Amino acid sequence: MTRTLTVLGIESSCDDTAAAVVRAGSGPAGAEILASVVAGQTELHAAFGGVVPEIAARAHAEKIDLCIEEALMRAGLTLADLDAVAVTSGPGLIGGVMAGVMCARGLAAGAGLPLIGVNHLAGHALTPRLTDGLDFPYLMLLVSGGHCQFLIVEGPESFTRLGGTIDDAPGEAFDKTAKLLALPQPGGPAVETEARAGDPGRFAFPRPLMDRPGCDMSFSGLKTALLRARDGVMENGTLRRADRADLCAGFQAAVADVLAGKSARALAAMRARGLAPSAFAVAGGVAANAAIRARLTALCAGEGLDFVAPPLRLCTDNAAMIAWAGIERLRAGTAPGADLVPRPRWPLDQAAAPMLGAGKRGAKA
Amino acid sequence: MRPEPGPVLAFDTSAAHCAAALVSAEGARIAARHEEMARGQAERLMPLLEETLAEAGLGWRDLGGLAVGVGPGNFTGVRISVAAARGLALALGLPVHGIGTLEALAEGLPRPLVVAEDARRGEIYWQLFEDAPSLPASTSPALGLPGDVPRLPGLRATGSAAQALGLATLAPAQPLAVAMAQIAAARLAAGTLPQGRPAPLYLRAADAAPPSDPAPVIV
Numbered sequence: 001m002t003r004t005l006t007v008l009g010i011e012s013s014c015d016d017t018a019a020a021v022v023r024a025g026s027g028p029a030g031a032e033i034l035a036s037v038v039a040g041q042t043e044l045h046a047a048f049g050g051v052v053p054e055i056a057a058r059a060h061a062e063k064i065d066l067c068i069e070e071a072l073m074r075a076g077l078t079l080a081d082l083d084a085v086a087v088t089s090g091p092g093l094i095g096g097v098m099a100g101v102m103c104a105r106g107l108a109a110g111a112g113l114p115l116i117g118v119n120h121l122a123g124h125a126l127t128p129r130l131t132d133g134l135d136f137p138y139l140m141l142l143v144s145g146g147h148c149q150f151l152i153v154e155g156p157e158s159f160t161r162l163g164g165t166i167d168d169a170p171g172e173a174f175d176k177t178a179k180l181l182a183l184p185q186p187g188g189p190a191v192e193t194e195a196r197a198g199d200p201g202r203f204a205f206p207r208p209l210m211d212r213p214g215c216d217m218s219f220s221g222l223k224t225a226l227l228r229a230r231d232g233v234m235e236n237g238t239l240r241r242a243d244r245a246d247l248c249a250g251f252q253a254a255v256a257d258v259l260a261g262k263s264a265r266a267l268a269a270m271r272a273r274g275l276a277p278s279a280f281a282v283a284g285g286v287a288a289n290a291a292i293r294a295r296l297t298a299l300c301a302g303e304g305l306d307f308v309a310p311p312l313r314l315c316t317d318n319a320a321m322i323a324w325a326g327i328e329r330l331r332a333g334t335a336p337g338a339d340l341v342p343r344p345r346w347p348l349d350q351a352a353a354p355m356l357g358a359g360k361r362g363a364k365a
Numbered sequence: 366m367r368p369e370p371g372p373v374l375a376f377d378t379s380a381a382h383c384a385a386a387l388v389s390a391e392g393a394r395i396a397a398r399h400e401e402m403a404r405g406q407a408e409r410l411m412p413l414l415e416e417t418l419a420e421a422g423l424g425w426r427d428l429g430g431l432a433v434g435v436g437p438g439n440f441t442g443v444r445i446s447v448a449a450a451r452g453l454a455l456a457l458g459l460p461v462h463g464i465g466t467l468e469a470l471a472e473g474l475p476r477p478l479v480v481a482e483d484a485r486r487g488e489i490y491w492q493l494f495e496d497a498p499s500l501p502a503s504t505s506p507a508l509g510l511p512g513d514v515p516r517l518p519g520l521r522a523t524g525s526a527a528q529a530l531g532l533a534t535l536a537p538a539q540p541l542a543v544a545m546a547q548i549a550a551a552r553l554a555a556g557t558l559p560q561g562r563p564a565p566l567y568l569r570a571a572d573a574a575p576p577s578d579p580a581p582v583i584v
Contacts, residue, residue, distance in 0.1 A: 182581050341407060
């Protein structure tokens, strides 16, 4: 019999400072998010066209304890009501991860609570169990500003990566596209809105790596293709609004094509391993894109498979997913250690060949 | 009757070290640790604090206050201690005094004194300490060049960049964390509460430049 568990989650691996309290009952599902606080930093980085690690770290260090206090207050709990503290200990921007981990270590030491180091990607990958009570195994597409990979999720600590991006993440490509087209950050929603008025067929953008087998993807060439196409229609440094809409529509269609095409291959690859997925789930900010979501929904309908997309606030970076991953770890009986260390590089699937940043320090994610 | 005020625990990771000290509410040194390390402070800090407490036979709940080094210094190093201090403060319900590196280095040394720490790129972090009312007042911590320091009569220097000033130099009177703990204990004894939560004193902006390629004009 499992007991009720109440866990504080802490997340600071990119540009959102977050704290949340999640309580799980004795059943397999039925977890409740008692509070989830997310303090974004969009305005701090807006002038730089991307997240500046030092600026992010500075903000996390001075906001994280405030977010924790706010989450406890909203949940109506004190530290004495908690069973454990779970904190993102990687992968991510190391300055921010460190701020979260050190605050959590101080908090756990002072309150005498167990501390659980959670892999940020595991937080995303386990979210469909928090929101929809999915059974293992399931197929996961994690697609965000920093990550893009297909994972078979077989247990709280059992992940098999089928493939992923070999360069940029799609969210990053959306941001860069927005920047090249004078649209605001974050680029995803801006490009999506602009694309509605555009013709997706006017520009012939590439579908990188679709001509090769496997589930790996590439998005950096798409960004370059967009820049060339833009320069081809610009006159004296000006871009017509209608041209911009066509560029956005074409770019978005290319990303959707690649993600849908590779998702079909990932499903086939999972089944070829003798595993029957309980569902196909997505997480990450890019999963909020309606055009991409429509393609994935259609794919699943054709395959007779449930498509699970958690609500946006739980798809993008948040701390409820970290608290939940902590609960999963506690239930699985994997003993937490108070000596956890921040890890900038930490692939979920330790056995898979590295794809990104495969230097002497090992794979990034 | 009020219980006796508990001891103060101070810690600092603002440079290539991991340092901790425990002093009584009256400022008497109970235990101190100072380990040189270029990296790994995030791993070492909490065990070091627990060892320091254990050496004195104390637990977290016995403390009466916390002090943390806020820099200026290594950005990441300062954040390691400040974030840990904020977490501890939240759990223990204790006041945390943020103590500047330069102020701690000046503790217990004769005035007039300038504290100068190497800030790299040919610059220094410096602060002037002066007690006599006839001379210029003490300054706030600043980032600048060695030539920025006013040459007061009898001025002596301490800190890692003291040599570069061409002044008579002094060694710090106390290990850094001990000085921080004593400053905080004195403030607590005087009933001075910290102004807000401890925050890193960076003095230097984050390295970041706006994108150089201009976005197109939309027509």
